[in-house]
Amino acid sequence: MASFKNKSKRLFNVLLALVLGYFIIYGLTAVSKSSKGPLGGFLENLGSFVKDIEHDNILGKREENREKKLAWFKDQRKNKYALLKTKHILFGASDDSKGASYENIINLEDSLALTFPIIHIYKAWGEGQAYEFPRNEVDAIVRIGSIPMITWEPWLEKFSQENFPKIKALEQRNNHGLLSVANGDYDSYIKEWAIEAAKVGYPIYLRVGHEMNDPYRYPWGPQNNDPSEFIAAYKHVKDVFESVGATNIIWVWSPHLSYGKFQEYYPGTEYVDIVATGVLNYGTSTSWSDWWTFKEIFGNYYESLAAFYKPIMIAEFGSLKPGGDRAKWFADTFKDFNTKYPYVNAILFFHYSNDGTITYKNVSWYIKDDNEVTTTIKDELKKWPAYLKQPEAE
DSSP, rough: OOOHHHHHHHHHHHHHHHHHHHHHHHHHHHTTTTSSSSHHHHHHHHHHHHHHHHHHHHHHHHHHHHHHHHHGGTTGOOOOHHHTTOOSOOEEEEEEEOOOOHHHHHHHHHHHHHHHOEEEEEOOOOOSSSOOHHHHHHHHHHHTTTTEEEEEOOOOTOOTTTTTTSSSGGTTTTTTOOOOOTTTTTTHHHHHHHHHHHOOSEEEEEESTTTOTTTTTTTSSSOOHHHHHHHHHHHHHHHHHHHTTTEEEEEEEEOOOGGGGGHHHOOOTTTTTTTEEEEEEEEEHHTTTTOOHHHHGEEEEEEETTOOOOOEEEEEEOOOOOOOHHHHHHHHTTTTTTHTTTTTTEEEEOOSBOOOSSSOOOOOOTTTTTHHHHHHHHHHHHHOOOOTTOOOGG
C-alpha cells in the first residue's frame, strides 16, 4: 500500500510539474517571441515536448477505449479457426501509418462508427533490418485489440549472393524467380520470418505473392513465372513456416480479378485458408479505367471465387471520386451484401492519402473526411441483419 501511495504521489508531482511548466513556457514565449536565442530554442523544444506528451496521452486513451470496443472479439482473435468461421463480416483497413501508431486508422474508425478487428500492413522481401519481420508493428496491432494482416511481397532484388549463394545474378533474378524460392534458395530468410511470426501468439493473416496472375504489375507475375512455379513457391513458404511451428498463420491466396486463370494458380485446399482479392474503383482518374460498380469489379467474378469453398476477403476496398457518385457506389455495394456475396467474411478499406502505385499521379483513397460517404456507409451497415454486423454496430 505504501508503495502504491508513493507511486501515486510521484505521478501527481510529474503531472503537476508538466502543467506548471506548460504555463511558464506559454508566458515566457509570449514575452520573448521576437528574441529567439538559446532560451527561446529551449522553450520551443520544451513546448513541443509538452505537446507530444498531451498527444500521446490522448492517443493512449483512444487506444484503450478501442480495445474495450473490441471486447466481443477478444476470444475470437486468439483462434484462427474461429476467425475463419466467423458469422460477422470483419472490417479492417490499411493506410499511411508507419507502424509506431495507428492513429490514422483510429480516425477512420471514428468516422465510420466502427472498430476494425483487422489492421493490414505491407512488407517486402529483402535482406537487412528493413525487411525483417515487423515485430513492433504487429505488437502495436495486437496491443490495441486487433490482429494483423500482412501482405508479404516477394521482391528478390534486395538479397546478396554473398549471404544467399544459390540465388541468380541480379539482372537474371526475377526470371523464374519463384522457382528459386521453391527450391529453398531463400529459406534462411523465410525461416527467420516464420520463427518471429510464431512468437506473436495470435493468428496472422499472411497474403503471399498477391496478384500473381497480373502480367503487368509485379515481377512475380506470369511475365517471369509459370503458374506451377507460383504454386510451388507458395506451398514451399507454407511448409517452411509449419516446419518451425508457425501454425498461427492464416494463409491468404489473392489473385487479380481481371486476369483470371484462378484454377491454374490455386495452390490447393490444404494450402489456402482464405481467398482474397482487391476491389478498387479508380473511376476516370486514369486512361485505362472507368467508373465501375462493385458488381462489375467483383460481383461478376464472385461465383468463380466461391467455387473454391473458402471464406472470401476483400483485401483492398475503396473508390476514388472522379467519374461518378462515390457515396452511391458504397451504398450500392453494401445493400443486401450478404445475400449477394455470402462467402465474404472480411472487408479491408484501402485508405491511403497519397497513392502513386499505379496511376501517373498520386491519388487519395481517403474517405474519413467525406461526410456524405461515411454517413452513407453507416446508414447501410445499420440495415444489415444483427447476426452479420460487428456487435458494436448493432
